[in-house]
Amino acid sequence: MKQILVVADPLSSFKTYKDTTFSMMRELQRRGHALAACEPQHLQWRTGQVVTAQVQRVRLTGALDDWYTVEHEDEVALKDFDAILMRKDPPFDSEFFYATHLLEQAxxxxxRVFNRPRALRDHPEKLALMEFGQYAPPTLVTRSAKAIRAFHAEHRDIILKPLDGMGGMGIFRVTDNGMNLGSIIETLNRGGTTSVMVQGYLPEIAAGDKRLLLIGGKVAPYVLARIPQGNEVRGNLAAGGKGVAQPLSDENRAVAEALAPVLAARGLLLVGLDMIGNKVTEINVTSPTCFQEIQQQTGFDVPAMFVDALEAALKVPA
Structure with missing residues (x-):
């Protein structure tokens, strides 16, 4: 039995019918591991001492409502846990950044922290794409309105998005007519003070923005295609997209297998790779999701694959 600490949003906020962290915890308990939980705000350090956290020792009830009980609370040194799962949802704001430093001190x-704190900082979810530009669509990262206008003039149909967005927040499409491009630029770059990501529009989005799961350096055999609905350009589930699980294509597998071992070697046990067609659009590392949607539609046990990888990692000396 291992002692596992989950650092996440409040457990009471979990939507258990779809929450990936919940599915991880359920599988961990099924295998006999002991669970504790806390939020980043509960981490602390002082000179002469180690990093600690005020944690809740929890047990899952097996239900979707009232799904956990708190057996007791105590203050514990993080090093006394066998594994710490950093599962705080985005945004990657200053407090998330500070939490990674506390976890790195631990x-x-x-x-043992998964994903590793330094790797979380080194792979901001949109900018991590720059290292693997050969797999990306035409992409521009800039604060410059002039550069964005030139990119639009070249590609004619573009997607603009903030670097710190999540769940499809703040994503705009501008087609050949350039309608509202100036207003969108002003909204996103805030007068030239904030960087923006701009990408060439990929018509393959009609078939879905695919979430691939890289777990322990391996690629899960199914993906979740998040398909835009109606006139919406965004496939994100949070933006109303429809999630359809499907087998991993050979073309997508080739790209994912090129990235998976590189990212795993950096301490990224779990990565959510987003692809439209055969192009990588984002590399998600903070709190990748879609475990339950894939499992429910295909029967493939994604949480078991994840816990297999975690248990294997714990057998290897840090």
Whole structure:
């Protein structure tokens, strides 16, 4: 039995019918591991001491409502856990950033953190794409309105999005007529003070924005295609997209298998790779999701694959 700490949003906020962290916890308990939970705000450090957290020792009830009980609360050194799962949802704001530093200090003291804190900082979910530009659609990252206008003039149909967005928030499409391009630029770059990502529009989005799961350096055999509905350009489930699980294509597998071992070697046990057609559009590392949607539609046990990878990682010395 391992002692596992989950650092996440409040457990009471979980939508258990679809929550990936819930599915991880359920599988961990099924295998006999003991669970504790806390939020980033419960982490602390002081000179002469180790990083600690005020945690809840929890047990899952097996229900979807009233799904956990708190057996007791205590303050524990993070290094005393066998594994810490950093599952705080985006945005990657200052407090998330500070939490990674506290977790990295805990690592220096002997804790095992997944995904590794430094790897979380080194792979901001949109900018991580730059390292793997050969797999990306035409992409521009800039604060410059002039550069964005030139990119639109070249590609004629573009997608603009903030670097710190999530769930499809703040995504705009501008077609050949350039309608509202100036207003959208002003909204996103805030007068030239904020960087924006611009990408060439991929018509393959009609077949879905596919979420591939890279787990322990391997690629899950099914993906979740998040298909835009109605006149919506965004496939994100949070923006009303329809999630359809489907087998991983050979073309997507080739790309994913090129990235998976590279990212795993950096301490990224779980990565959510977003692809439209055969192009990578984002590399999600903070709190990748879609476990339950894939499992419910295909029967493939994604949580079991994840816990297999976690247990294997714990057998390897840090």
């Amino acid at each position: 690592e220096r003291e002997g804790a």
